[in-house]
Amino acid sequence: MRVVIAECSVDYLGRLTAHLPLATRLLMVKADGSVLVHSDGGSYKPLNWMSPPCSMAEIAPTEDETEEGVQSVWLVQHAKSEDHLRIRIHRVHHDSAHDLGIDPGLVKDGVEAQLQALLAEHIETLGTGYSLIRREYMTAIGPVDIVCRDATGMTVAVEIKRRGDIDGVEQLTRYLELLNRDPHLAPVTGVFAAQLIKPQARVLAEDRGIRCVTLDYEALKGMDDTESRLF
Structure with a gap:
């Protein structure tokens, strides 16, 4: 799992459109390919996400994005639809990767x-x-x-x-x-x-x-x- 804390804005485009303005958020990239965008509130639920199967590429920002202070762009594309996330990263505060191993799953009471x-x-x-x-x-x-x-x-x-x-x-x-x-x-x-x-x-x-x-x-x-x- 990759864990990134960054100042970013997020756009979801496809069957619906949604925009998250510039703010500091937690970005999670899981081993199954899913990408989740969290704030410091709202309990467990992410503000936006892309479920697998999907792919993610880190690309260079456009000239307009560079002028706005964007350092890099994450493009997350769903494999079976036109839905995609465009995450514009302005500043990274933390970036780390962790191998969580195989999860045994939920053990019911x-x-x-x-x-x-x-x-x-x-x-x-x-x-x-x-x-x-x-x-x-x-x-x-x-x-x-x-x-x-x-x-x-x-x-x-x-x-x-x-x-x-x-x-x-x-x-x-x-x-x-x-x-x-x-x-x-x-x-x-x-x-x-x-x-x-x-x-x-x-x-x-x-x-x-x-x-x-x-x-x-x-x-x-x-x-x-x-x-x-x-x-």
Whole structure:
């Protein structure tokens, strides 16, 4: 990962346009090719970003940009669309690179892990005719909790949380964007499942076409009849 703190302005051009005026910001270039622009506020969410697959090139500024004090330009181009970022750097305060190694991924707490196992075993909790494809379906950005099919054969990605908030909806949204690029899976719909779903998360999920399901942990455990098992 490359971490740069610089005085810069940012323009996003493509399906939409956005401009960030000159200010000191944190720029992150990750090993997967993504580029994120952060301020010193706004919690975890970047002000602007480009998701992979994309490529980045550092190019010389134009004459007009040089006159404005621009020292270098980052051009970040998405590989599958015309969307691109143009980051004009006026002054660099810090520039370093770090090898973070292979991330083991998110380790869920006991309740989430059990919810996932129980829901996978009783996948028709989501609806009659549902069938399991697999748990922990691996993608380039992490494992999807459950991937299954509904009664019509459509692929469904399920994100499971103990407490469902906006972060979980955003996570599922990223998975759906990636899975829908796979012609063997697309179209893929989403289910956000949790013991408790916050109102803001429910509104965001439904606005994005994601179905919300409230899970009853005790009921799922009751469905898991261990006495009838051989092992």
